[in-house]
Amino acid sequence: MDMAVLRAHAHQVLDDATIPELPGAYHGKVRDNYDLPDGRRIIIATDRLSAFDRILAAIPFKGQVLTQTARFWFEATADICPNHVLDYPDPNVVVGRRLDILPVEIVVRGYLAGTTATSILTMYRRGEREMYGVRLPDGLKPNERLPEAIITPTTKAFDGGHDEPLSPVQIIDQGLLTPEQWKTLSHYALALFARGQAMAAERGLILADTKYEFGVDKDGRILLADEIHTPDSSRYWIAASYAERFAAGERPESFDKDFVRNWVAERCDPYKDPIPPIPADLILETAGVYVRAFEMITGQAFAPPSPDEPILERVRRNLAPYFSG
Template sequence: MSTIDRGALLPHLGNTLWDATIPELPNHYRGKVRDNYDLPDGRRIIVASDRLSAFDLILTAIPFKGQVLTQTARHWFERTADIVANHVLEYPDPNVVVCRRLRILPVEVVVRDYMAGTTSTSIWSMYKQGRREMYGVRFPDGLEENRKLPHTVVTPTTKADQGGHDEPVTPDEIVARGLLTAEQWRTVSETALALFARGRDLAARNGLILVDTKYEFGMDEAGTIMLADEIHTPDSSRYWMQATYEERVAAGQRPHSFDKDFVRTWVSQRCDPYKDPIPEIPAELVADTAAVYIQAYETITGQPFALPAEPEPVLERIRRNLTRFF
């Protein structure tokens, strides 16, 4: 469990990073949860906000969410740098990474160790419909939900444009469509498997099962393939708790995980979020979600999360730490 509970988080509810607009920085692009600034020298500043996105909307902001995701990724970037170079240059602030600007490859590499998932591109969704050939991999009959696969698989998808949906693709299709060359695909798929093996081994030491994860790769001006975006965060990866896994699966229950979908579930039970106004989200629900993110950070990294003694407005702190880039 987290060392920080709801009560400790309530005083911080008003101190979230909704808007990371910094007028002194150039070439601002705002994504759903990150704000990006491209510097003239080829560096990019990425600010992770606390915005929580669901149903194609920003529902609320979760205290420390941006910091948790940035620092969890930092933990993993530092522990996998011997496997592949990554885009990180420095961390001037807990919510900020300064990185190399890469040309992101048009294939998202998803690695899976278990028969799991609920989305249309998940192998369990397709398997229970009778599919046995998926992503260029042949799956045997008799596999069960939430059980380990015979071997770790790479299940790539195309990267959708804004508002689109990722689509399953096979390695042969990736090369035939010119998305990547055969050599590039070999490099990213082998690298992804090596990253996953490292993540699985280190997560197990902290009582976690790394179930599946996604990786994004990019290319610098010299053509070097590097790891980009994030790695093994609770938003990009599925983790289960080792201690209760066998008992719960044997009983037909879902394995324990970092359930961050409190807000999504609460909203969908009260309205049609695609048509109706979103009701005001209770402070206690926001605090509970923050506690789960912090628990995820502490469990994944094995490090305690330190709350600031005095809440400082997040944007003020970020601006102070980025002044030299103005």
């Protein structure tokens, strides 16, 4: 999508999806949620960009890209693992079953990569070889493919806490999951990741790692929730340039969506200072990356929203059948 098209849609952002007619409101950093009395949850993906524990900007198309990318993958993996999806009444909206989210964050990794304190590359560089209940061999290089994909579970931190690495033994001993739940969840996670890697390879992409969130429905079934294999929950690399960059010790080519985040971090302390005005072209560049990611990941052409109707008005119209009373 060229810059002219992006500029034509620059005004079309969904930065707030407050809909008073819907009950059970819960507003997250990126998604606005509504819980219906019958056990369904309406999840509206806004265009808000969250970083540094605050909202930096609204990126055109971002919410639609995330919702539709997740839809592509939910439909492509429904034979592997049941998911929470019930309906898609709008390009930015999914209606799903309300679940009790399991207290373990699941990340599956196929490569020695990452920058956070709990990433396997960070831990490997510290000299650790035993991590997450698995042992990695000596001699691996940054961004190298692992002998096999591994699950790196962590605690789900709340109230500003930090995620902590877990092993399967710790998960069961601490009562976070039952042995049967862990067996089911780990089977689902590895199978979903294998399907994701295979389909990404067909599109010229490497799915290096990804995050999954699972929950339990009222009947005790484990279901996949939230999102799957989106640009926000996954690390994708461009396959064609991977070998050359790896041999040169360079970072793999990826969907670089961090223009706004990096621009802000270079100009202030984003945890303390006011955020300076962000250039419009920087926001549009980020929108372009999200569109490119959607089209490469799914193989589908992105359909921008109609310029004649504000996105919130369209969402309200499509959700009118869910209004109480």
